[in-house]
Amino acid sequence: MNYVVVAFFAFFGGILRYLLGVELPIFHLFPIGTLTANYIGCFLFSWLVKQIMVDREINGRLILGVGTGFCGGLTTFSSFALDAVQLLQKQAYLVAFLYLFASIVGGLFFVWLGEAIVKKKVSE
Template sequence: MWQKLAWIALAGAGGTLSRYALSGLVQNLCGASFPWGTWVVNGLGCFLFGMIWALAEERLLITGEIRFIVLTGFMGAFTTFSTFAFEASQFLRDSEWLLAAIHLIGQNSLGLVCVFLGFAISQII
């Protein structure tokens, strides 16, 4: 149990540092007028999440435990958008249109509300 937690933490540290480095690099190259660094990180995260999932599930090239550590640890720290997009793709794949709409609109709305709530609370403190 503790060994698995240690691997997840180590993978999470790698994801965090990777996100910081890549996002910063892209932002420095493209300028600060638009969050291109976040777009690149989230796009890459979705691509890698799908790739790792497929390698584990469909081709059995990655064990379930390694998949869990990489997706939870590294990808969880690198970006949570990949999980969001994957879940939406599963709803769409299964023709769960209402759930897909609720998921897509709800997650984005919640994220925006939380950002503005954070702004508001920071003004009070």
């Protein structure tokens, strides 16, 4: 049954990732769609799944579906890595560095932000 739950939610995460990739422009070779999908996924996984759903003891299958399924389908290491390699192959070294830096630092920032928002609300 867990496979079905993960697959169901992954469908929606994957669709959102696809739409972001199609709708957001590539700016000077910079893959904004992949970056945005990863930022949203990092934030949602930290804020919604790890902080709110677990703290409120939401059903484990729903947490599995939203976390592993939706957030896993939305975020994409393979697209991130492929985008970076393609930038390097095009000898767009500065853009590749900026993309790698923005992806790693930005992803960590959005995980931190999700946790910080929950911690602030708890302390109020």
